[in-house]
Amino acid sequence: AQSVTQPDIHITVSEGASLELRCNYSYGATPYLFWYVQSPGQGLQLLLKYFSGDTLVQGIKGFEAEFKRSQSSFNLRKPSVHWSDAAEYFCAVGARGSQGNLIFGKGTKLSVKP
Amino acid sequence: GAGVSQSPRYKVAKRGQDVALRCDPISGHVSLFWYQQALGQGPEFLTYFQNEAQLDKSGLPSDRFFAERPEGSVSTLKIQRTQQEDSAVYLCASSLIRGEETQYFGPGTRLLVL
Numbered sequence: 688a689q690s691v692t693q694p695d696i697h698i699t700v701s702e703g704a705s706l707e708l709r710c711n712y713s714y715g716a717t718p719y720l721f722w723y724v725q726s727p728g729q730g731l732q733l734l735l736k737y738f739s740g741d742t743l744v745q746g747i748k749g750f751e752a753e754f755k756r757s758q759s760s761f762n763l764r765k766p767s768v769h770w771s772d773a774a775e776y777f778c779a780v781g782a783r784g785s786q787g788n789l790i791f792g793k794g795t796k797l798s799v800k801p
Numbered sequence: 802g803a804g805v806s807q808s809p810r811y812k813v814a815k816r817g818q819d820v821a822l823r824c825d826p827i828s829g830h831v832s833l834f835w836y837q838q839a840l841g842q843g844p845e846f847l848t849y850f851q852n853e854a855q856l857d858k859s860g861l862p863s864d865r866f867f868a869e870r871p872e873g874s875v876s877t878l879k880i881q882r883t884q885q886e887d888s889a890v891y892l893c894a895s896s897l898i899r900g901e902e903t904q905y906f907g908p909g910t911r912l913l914v915l
Contacts, residue, residue: 691843721903723906728908729908730805730892730906730907730908730909731844731892731894731906732906733903733905736903777843777844779843786832786849786851786856786857786899787832787834787849787896787899787902787904788834788846788849788857788860789834789844789846789904790846791836791843791844791845792843793841793842793843794841794842794843
């Protein structure tokens with residue numbers, strides 16, 4: 688079955704520290720992958736996406752993610768976290784050639800300590 | 802430019818009441834998706850439209866859920882005889898054409914069924 692796993696429900700980091708949020712997927716076809724961020728009461732904002740090509744993708748707000756096919760992973764990283772990064776982060780996967788509906792992980796809530 | 806908008810933002814319904822949730826996608830976007838996000842969970846796919854055609858409704862949880870997009874732009878998700886388990890945030894997303902394109906999400910409608 689197709690699935691996305693975000694192993695960490697809640698992560699707390701200090702402001703200025705580095706961040707890595709994990710995402711693993713199980714998908715029969717070659718996937719394309721997204722990271723979205725959701726602030727309280729808000730919709731989902733796209734951080735970055737991977738379709739093909741360079742496996743290290745850059746996104747907005749200083750985020751990056753690396754697609755590792757051998758590990759079925761697409762981890763999100765940021766070298767220095769800001770207090771405004773506190774939010775919930777969702778990894779999502781879609782199938783190439785499909786109509787486009789996405790499968791989401793359950794999300795990782797990020798808290799930032801001053 | 803304008804993003805995806807949804808209304809109402811909040812809806813409180815008594816069990817058994819019918820509700821209608823509206824989505825205005827980005828102008829010119831062909832594809833429209835509805836997702837349901839339960840508390841503490843990631844969004845789950847409900848249904849997909851390409852223009853006015855509903856091509857996939859496999860995610861609709863019961864026949865009480867009905868969606869339409871009669872003119873290929875605005876969409877309405879209707880829930881008949883609401884139940885407590887219908888309480889969730891309903892997210893609408895649109896993409897330019899289909900498939901492997903970025904989906905842009907609205908702020909969602911938070912439905913609470915009492």
